[in-house]
Amino acid sequence: MLKIIIGLISVMLANMLLGVTLAKLKQEFKKEKLLSGLVKYLGIVLGVLLMYLTGYLNPDIVVANINGIKVNLMAGIEVLFISGIVYYGVQDLIKLKNLLGLSNDITPIDEGRG
Numbered sequence: 451m452l453k454i455i456i457g458l459i460s461v462m463l464a465n466m467l468l469g470v471t472l473a474k475l476k477q478e479f480k481k482e483k484l485l486s487g488l489v490k491y492l493g494i495v496l497g498v499l500l501m502y503l504t505g506y507l508n509p510d511i512v513v514a515n516i517n518g519i520k521v522n523l524m525a526g527i528e529v530l531f532i533s534g535i536v537y538y539g540v541q542d543l544i545k546l547k548n549l550l551g552l553s554n555d556i557t558p559i560d561e562g563r564g
Contacts, residue, residue, distance in 0.1 A: 451528060455498055458531045461538035462491050468545035475549070501527055 466487050473479040505523030514526045521529065540558045547554050 451502070451524065454528055454531045454535070455502065458498075458534045458538070459491075459495055461535055461542055462494070464542045465538045465545070466491065468542055468549065472545055472548060498527070498531075 466484075469487075470479065470484060473483075501523060505527060509522055509524060511522055512520050513523050514521055516526055516529050536558070540556065543556050547556055
């Protein structure tokens with residue numbers, strides 16, 4: 451689980467850094483957007499740590515139904531964070547492609563077509 455949390459935080463930070471780099475190269479950098487992103491990511495990181503602690507301390511409490519499956523907090527976090535890694539991972543690849551000036555076609559993988 452710790453690897454998933456670190457992974458999500460890493461792809462989110464990579465997304466922000468690649469976005470800042472692209473914006474600077476295009477001369478579209480906005481300090482307000484960067485600060486907004488930092489607040490968003492900081493809030494997510496702190497929220498994640500608190501949710502992880504709660505789930506660790508209370509593993510037997512079922513808290514949600516995700517795609518028809520009842521999950522406790524830890525399982526719910528894992529499902530959503532893996533989804534977040536996929537989402538931000540694709541965004542990172544697209545930004546990196548643009549930074550490198552490549553013409554590769556990058557599209558997300560559909561759930562049903564894995």
